Amino acid sequence: MASPGKSVAVKAPEPPAELVRESLVLNNRSLGWITNAIAGVCEKPMPIWWWPAFIVSVGGMLTMFSLIAYLVSTGVGVWGLNHPAAWAWDITNFVFWIGIGHAGTLISAVLFLLRQKWRTSVNRAAEAMTIFAVACAGIFPVFHTGRVWFALLPGYLLPAPNANAIWPQFRSPLLWDVFAVSTYGTVSLLFWYVGLIPDLATLRDRSKGVMRRFFYGLFSLGWTGSNRHWSNYEKAYLLLAGLSTPLVLSVHSIVSFDFAVSVVPGWHTTIFPPYFVAGAIFSGFGMVLTLLIPLRSLFKLEDIVTLRHVDLMCKVLLATGSIVGYAYGMEFFIAWYGGSPYELYAFKNRAFGPYWWSYWAMISCNVISPHFFWFKKLRTSVVFVWIVSIFVNIGMWFERFVIIVTSLHRDYLPSSWGYFTPSWVDIMTFVGSFGLFMTLFLLFIRFLPVIAISEVKGVTPQADPHHPLGGAKGHH
Amino acid sequence: MSDIFPRWTNKIPLMVGVAAAVVLPTVIAGITYYFTPKYTRVGYQPKQPVAFSHAIHSDQLGIDCRYCHSDVDKSWFSNIPASETCMRCHSIVAKDSPKLSLVRESYSSGKPIPWVQIHKTPDYVYFNHSVHVNRGISCVKCHGEIQKMDEVYHAKPLSMGFCLECHREPEKHIRPNDLVTKLDWNGEFDGKKAVHDWKVQPGQSCSTCHR
Numbered sequence: 001m002a003s004p005g006k007s008v009a010v011k012a013p014e015p016p017a018e019l020v021r022e023s024l025v026l027n028n029r030s031l032g033w034i035t036n037a038i039a040g041v042c043e044k045p046m047p048i049w050w051w052p053a054f055i056v057s058v059g060g061m062l063t064m065f066s067l068i069a070y071l072v073s074t075g076v077g078v079w080g081l082n083h084p085a086a087w088a089w090d091i092t093n094f095v096f097w098i099g100i101g102h103a104g105t106l107i108s109a110v111l112f113l114l115r116q117k118w119r120t121s122v123n124r125a126a127e128a129m130t131i132f133a134v135a136c137a138g139i140f141p142v143f144h145t146g147r148v149w150f151a152l153l154p155g156y157l158l159p160a161p162n163a164n165a166i167w168p169q170f171r172s173p174l175l176w177d178v179f180a181v182s183t184y185g186t187v188s189l190l191f192w193y194v195g196l197i198p199d200l201a202t203l204r205d206r207s208k209g210v211m212r213r214f215f216y217g218l219f220s221l222g223w224t225g226s227n228r229h230w231s232n233y234e235k236a237y238l239l240l241a242g243l244s245t246p247l248v249l250s251v252h253s254i255v256s257f258d259f260a261v262s263v264v265p266g267w268h269t270t271i272f273p274p275y276f277v278a279g280a281i282f283s284g285f286g287m288v289l290t291l292l293i294p295l296r297s298l299f300k301l302e303d304i305v306t307l308r309h310v311d312l313m314c315k316v317l318l319a320t321g322s323i324v325g326y327a328y329g330m331e332f333f334i335a336w337y338g339g340s341p342y343e344l345y346a347f348k349n350r351a352f353g354p355y356w357w358s359y360w361a362m363i364s365c366n367v368i369s370p371h372f373f374w375f376k377k378l379r380t381s382v383v384f385v386w387i388v389s390i391f392v393n394i395g396m397w398f399e400r401f402v403i404i405v406t407s408l409h410r411d412y413l414p415s416s417w418g419y420f421t422p423s424w425v426d427i428m429t430f431v432g433s434f435g436l437f438m439t440l441f442l443l444f445i446r447f448l449p450v451i452a453i454s455e456v457k458g459v460t461p462q463a464d465p466h467h468p469l470g471g472a473k474g475h476h
Numbered sequence: 477m478s479d480i481f482p483r484w485t486n487k488i489p490l491m492v493g494v495a496a497a498v499v500l501p502t503v504i505a506g507i508t509y510y511f512t513p514k515y516t517r518v519g520y521q522p523k524q525p526v527a528f529s530h531a532i533h534s535d536q537l538g539i540d541c542r543y544c545h546s547d548v549d550k551s552w553f554s555n556i557p558a559s560e561t562c563m564r565c566h567s568i569v570a571k572d573s574p575k576l577s578l579v580r581e582s583y584s585s586g587k588p589i590p591w592v593q594i595h596k597t598p599d600y601v602y603f604n605h606s607v608h609v610n611r612g613i614s615c616v617k618c619h620g621e622i623q624k625m626d627e628v629y630h631a632k633p634l635s636m637g638f639c640l641e642c643h644r645e646p647e648k649h650i651r652p653n654d655l656v657t658k659l660d661w662n663g664e665f666d667g668k669k670a671v672h673d674w675k676v677q678p679g680q681s682c683s684t685c686h687r
Contacts, residue, residue, distance in 0.1 A: 163512035165637030204480070217480040 024118055024459050026303040031457050038451045039206055041299045054442045060435015067429045068143055076146040078425045085408040085420035090144040093430050095255055095400040097137035103284025104130025109244035118312055120455035121305045126288050127192040132440040134185045136433045173257035180254040184247050191240040197223050198454040252280040266346035266407035275327035282320035285313050286392030293386040304451055307380045314379040321370025342412055350406045358402050365395020513635035521629035522592040526578050534623040541615055541657040552604040556591055559583040594630050602687045611676050612650040616659050623659045643678035647671045
């Protein structure tokens with residue numbers, strides 16, 4: 001505990017006891033303790049478990065890269081997808097990964113604008129997760145084009161003048177998707193990086209090695225912590241939060257347009273944008289919990305990422321999970337109420353057709369599991385929350401699989417029905433994408449502060465100048 | 477804390493900015509110039525096995541294109557004439573010329589003359605000569621002023637952009653049907669009316685050419 005300040009002459013009036021908010025950082029930790037705890041994670045050598053985890057992840061990543069090389073040199077036929085399911089695991093994985101990213105943006109931007117101070121303990125890791133998830137997501141649509149070099153030529157994905165005198169199809173949601181995802185990736189990266197600058201400067205000033213000093217120094221852009229720096233920084237952060245906020249809604253809305261704008265039964269519905277956004281936030285918070293629960297205990301950060309944080313994130317899971325469950329029900333209702341026999345068949349086929357197992361896997365993971373979180377006891381039991389968060393991840397992958405494959409494999413014309421089975425390349429590429437994700441995340445733990453040091457310090461009571469221990473008085 | 481970086485490093489952002497402002501446009505201009513068919517294809521003039529001159533046959537003598545390329549208005553393919561076609565005249569005209577020895581040899585042996593193809597659409601492009609030639613698109617539009625060439629060369633880029641230029645505005649390129657092989661024609665013509673009357677509907681969707 002911080003030593004009490006010297007006797008204070010004028011005491012600010014205390015709020016009534018019932019209005020005093022619980023401190024976000026437990027055990028009244030001092031500012032110095034917070035810096036040491038967080039910066040210590042990436043300054044000390046990594047614990048033993050980190051190495052096997054890293055080696056396995058790199059192995060997965062290399063598997064994925066070699067399979068991509070195999071795909072590029074052989075053709076998209078190495079994946080199991082074909083007519084009628086020309087989209088299958090590739091787009092499932094894309095939507096899965098891009099959805100996961102949404103929690104990071106929601107926490108970092110929306111909760112910032114809504115002044116939810118608890119975000120400070122989780123936003124850094126969540127934003128990192130966003131960027132790594134977007135990187136994994138981007139791989140699948142890019143490589144499902146087969147001859148990827150065409151995707152890079154101007155005129156195909158990028159609107160730029162070219163010798164073919166063509167432009168991309170601006171009326172296609174697939175093009176909107178290119179813009180949505182690349183904007184999202186860019187803004188998320190900038191937001192993450194701008195937020196990192198003060199902490200990188202902290203690491204620079206604490207670092208002993210020449211290499212560390214050089215690289216932290218390079219990326220902290222000469223930050224000195226002057227008033228002018230802080231003032232510019234906070235303006236930039238606010239602006240980026242403002243820019244990111246619409247992206248929380250727009251990116252997955254546009255991803256849903258990839259389906260909703262088509263005329264395939266089971267895709268062509270207006271509920272898709274809100275339903276996809278809710279699902280994305282649901283899956284993203286699932287992944288945040290999956291990552292942060294082990295992280296906080298492995299690095300002894302329980303005083304900063306507290307049970308209250310876990311509790312609050314479970315409430316988000318409960319809210320968005322309920323929206324997702326409602327959307328599943330409403331889809332069925334509209335399929336019946338809309339009176340289109342094809343639409344009705346698509347939904348009957350989802351639940352009772354050849355892919356019934358994926359549908360019921362989705363329902364049990366996504367509809368049932370969040371409702372445990374009506375109970376505070378379960379919301380604060382970290383092991384239970386962690387297990388449920390894994391089910392959320394599984395369920396949300398199945399949701400995308402159900403939407404994409406069950407709709408495509410049987411549409412209007414029974415003569416062109418089929419059944420999709422993934423090839424081993426499909427499976428290992430997806431598994432490998434987790435390797436890429438985890439490699440990036442483990443490197444993030446290794447080299448960057450996993451929690452926003454300056455922001456957490458800013459929400460402690462002693463950072464408030466009116467606090468008895470606040471300002472320069474009790475600071476040490 | 478001592479300085480990590482020397483003072484001049486403050487100028488790096490500016491230097492990077494200036495370098496990017498110079499390098500990027502140069503690279504883009506370079507690619508635009510050197511890596512498009514306007515540069516890579518135009519001017520291609522391989523040595524042909526027989527020194528056949530279009531200038532003599534077409535311009536001086538006024539032989540119609542279709543005398544030799546006889547299928548151009550009937551087929552997707554514009555045929556290279558067989559040596560029999562050459563020999564129709566050359567069994568009488570310049571019949572002992574050493575320049576024509578390969579033609580005579582081909583005529584007697586039946587082995588085709590190994591002409592080198594100059595204009596070639598890629599395998600993934602479906603191009604039909606007859607539909608163009610029968611709707612007022614002259615040979616010169618794609619092959620250039622072939623009647624003035626002693627040795628044929630690639631005169632137009634034949635890039636996709638080149639095709640689309642005409643498919644987007646056919647009225648600017650169309651001419652009376654009977655003047656399609658009149659290569660030096662340069663008269664007035666109501667292209668808009670012809671496009672309407674002949675129901676010229678040049679497709680612009682991918683599958684028009686990439687079938």
